[in-house]
Structures are given as structure tokens and as C-alpha cells.
Amino acid sequence: MIEVAETATSSSDPATLLAEAEALGDRLARVREAIGKVIFGQQEVVEQTLITLLSGGHALLVGVPGLGKTKLVETLGAVLGLDAKRVQFTPDLMPADIIGSEVLEESEAGKRAFRFLPGPVFCQLLMADEINRASPRTQSALLQAMQEHRVAVAGVVHPLPAPFHVLATQNPIEQEGTYPLPEAQLDRFLLEVEVRYPDEAAERAMLLATTGAREARPVQAMTGPELVAAQALIRRLPVGEAVLDAILKLVRGARPDSSPMEAVRKHLAWGPGPRAAQALMLATRARAVMDGRLAPSVEDVLALAEPVLRHRMALNFSARAEGVRLAEVIEAMTGELA
Numbered sequence: 001m002i003e004v005a006e007t008a009t010s011s012s013d014p015a016t017l018l019a020e021a022e023a024l025g026d027r028l029a030r031v032r033e034a035i036g037k038v039i040f041g042q043q044e045v046v047e048q049t050l051i052t053l054l055s056g057g058h059a060l061l062v063g064v065p066g067l068g069k070t071k072l073v074e075t076l077g078a079v080l081g082l083d084a085k086r087v088q089f090t091p092d093l094m095p096a097d098i099i100g101s102e103v104l105e106e107s108e109a110g111k112r113a114f115r116f117l118p119g120p121v122f123c124q125l126l127m128a129d130e131i132n133r134a135s136p137r138t139q140s141a142l143l144q145a146m147q148e149h150r151v152a153v154a155g156v157v158h159p160l161p162a163p164f165h166v167l168a169t170q171n172p173i174e175q176e177g178t179y180p181l182p183e184a185q186l187d188r189f190l191l192e193v194e195v196r197y198p199d200e201a202a203e204r205a206m207l208l209a210t211t212g213a214r215e216a217r218p219v220q221a222m223t224g225p226e227l228v229a230a231q232a233l234i235r236r237l238p239v240g241e242a243v244l245d246a247i248l249k250l251v252r253g254a255r256p257d258s259s260p261m262e263a264v265r266k267h268l269a270w271g272p273g274p275r276a277a278q279a280l281m282l283a284t285r286a287r288a289v290m291d292g293r294l295a296p297s298v299e300d301v302l303a304l305a306e307p308v309l310r311h312r313m314a315l316n317f318s319a320r321a322e323g324v325r326l327a328e329v330i331e332a333m334t335g336e337l338a
Contacts, residue, residue, distance in 0.1 A: 041202025
């Protein structure tokens with residue numbers, strides 16, 4: 001019998017939970033099929049982005065321009081039935097351009113009053129394009145919305161729609177005129193999704209499908225309320241003691257001040273906090289459901305270790321001088337779990 005880590009929501013009837021998980025798995029299969037008709041290749045990117053949404057978090061998409069990041073967000077909004085908006089971040093973008101502002105209006109009777117005009121953050125799926133081009137002041141305004149799902153203007157709190165997710169993009173090559181995201185904001189992203197070049201077969205299919213007279217349109221396969229229900233179900237799934245131990249060993253072993261691994265102590269300046277373990281607990285459950293399983297396994301932890309950890313860790317100066325890559329350190333850590 002598999003020991004299960006106790007959670008606040010693990011008291012559901014097993015048969016009911018299994019039926020709900022199977023139904024969600026079937027629905028997610030239709031979601032992935034609908035996305036695959038518009039987004040060619042990039043299966044891992046699509047999977048990790050869906051895992052982020054099912055876990056109720058935000059994702060940071062990192063890749064060079066032209067790899068379909070904007071198209072992916074548009075497609076997700078249509079397939080999941082979410083109100084999606086896009087903001088192109090620039091150095092002159094102000095917080096009010098994102099969260100909204102108050103304007104002074106005069107009625108026909110001559111009375112003046114302030115009225116709040118919501119900004120683009122009042123949506124269910126926000127694409128923050130090239131987020132590191134905005135100033136720290138604007139980044140911090142988005143940070144509050146990401147963490148608290150609300151914004152405050154002139155002392156009045158305005159709740160954001162539910163669900164609310166931010167998919168932000170970064171160009172890993174161009175650094176001129178950018179403001180690197182601080183560690184506190186990076187930690188708010190559940191996963192850092194690396195968007196690579198598509199393989200030849202996917203790029204061939206994309207060329208044929210996107211340069212003809214007709215272009216495929218995404219078909220809705222889910223709704224916002226169904227996504228919220230799926231997020232609640234993910235939190236009710238059981239987690240085995242072996243998976244819990246693997247998550248704790250991985251996250252705690254990535255902290256250079258207490259890690260038993262010499263590579264971590266030697267190469268890392270700082271490591272992940274408890275939010276990384278929380279992200280792994282949720283993301284492994286979501287990955288299991290997408291794979292048609294009721295409970296996650298250690299294999300899920302290994303598969304998600306890099307996207308969960310790489311933006312929550314930093315190499316020290318000597319490691320960068322020696323050409324050490326963060327992926328190599330993470331691979332050494334996961335090797336201890338395999």
C-alpha cells in the first residue's frame with residue numbers, strides 16, 4: 001500500500017476523485033488536440049504551459065523572437081475560453097497603463113466624480129510581452145496583480161477576474177535597454193518555459209499551414225469555470241510519500257548553505273525557497289492528470305525540476321567564469337533522485 005502525504009483536501013471519496021480525474025484527463029486531451037491544430041511542434045512548451053494554468057500559476061516563456069509565443073497565448077485563450085489580452089512592455093510603460101487609472105468626469109448636473117478605468121490586467125489571461133523591457137516600477141505593479149489577484153488604485157481595491165494568469169515573455173539574447181527581473185518577481189512564476197526552435201517536420205507543417213489561403217483557427221474545448229474547477233481538483237489529488245520526499249530532497253539540496261552536494265555548494269550563489277517545493281507539488285499533480293494518472297510519480301519531479309528551479313537559482317561568479325551552466329547543476333541534482 002502506498003503511503004500518501006496528508007493534505008488539507010485529501011478527504012474526497014477515492015472513486016469520485018478517480019472519475020473526476022479521468023474526466024479531466026479526457027477534456028485535457030481535447031484541449032491539447034485543439035492546440036495542436038494551430039501550434040506545430042513545441043509539445044513540451046504546450047505541456048508545461050498547460051501545467052502552469054492547471055496549477056493556478058504564471059509562466060515565464062523564454063525564447064528568441066518568432067517562435068510562436070504570442071500565437072501560443074492567443075491560442076490558449078481561445079481554446080480555454082478565456083478573456084485574453086496582450087501588453088507590449090516598453091521602457092516608457094507606466095503602472096497605470098497596465099492596472100488602470102482614475103479619470104475625473106463631470107455629470108450633466110455639473111457634479112464631478114472620479115471613475116476608475118480598468119487597464120488590460122483586468123482579464124483572465126494576460127500576455128506580458130518582453131516583460132523585462134519595463135521599468136522596475138511597472139514590473140512591481142504587475143507583481144502585485146500576479147500575487148494578490150487584485151490591484152489598488154487611490155486606496156480602492158479592485159479584484160481581478162478568475163481565473164487570472166500571466167504568461168510573460170523574455171528575449172534571452174538581447175539585453176540592451178532591459179531591466180532584469182528581480183528574484184522576488186521571478187519566484188512568482190511557477191515555471192520558466194524554454195521555447196526552442198521547432199524540429200524540421202514541425203516547421204515544414206507550419207509553413208504549409210500558415211502560408212496558404214486558409215489558416216486554422218483554434219476551437220474552444222474548455223471554459224473558464226471548468227479551468228477553475230480543474231485547478232481545485234488538482235489540489236485534491238493524492239501525493240505519495242516517495243514523491244514528497246523527492247521534492248524536499250531536491251529543493252533543500254539546491255541551497256548552497258546546507259546542500260550535501262559539492263557542486264551546489266561550489267557553484268550556486270543562492271537557491272530556491274519553499275515556493276519552489278509548492279510549485280513542484282502542484283505541477284507534478286497536473287502532469288500526472290495530463291498523462292492519465294491519478295497520482296504523480298518521482299518521474300514527474302525529475303521532468304519538472306529544471307523549469308521549476310532554473311529561475312529560482314543563480315550561479316556565483318566563479319562558476320560563470322568557469323563556464324558552468326545552471327542546467328548542468330540541476331542535472332547533477334536530479335541524478336541523485338533517479
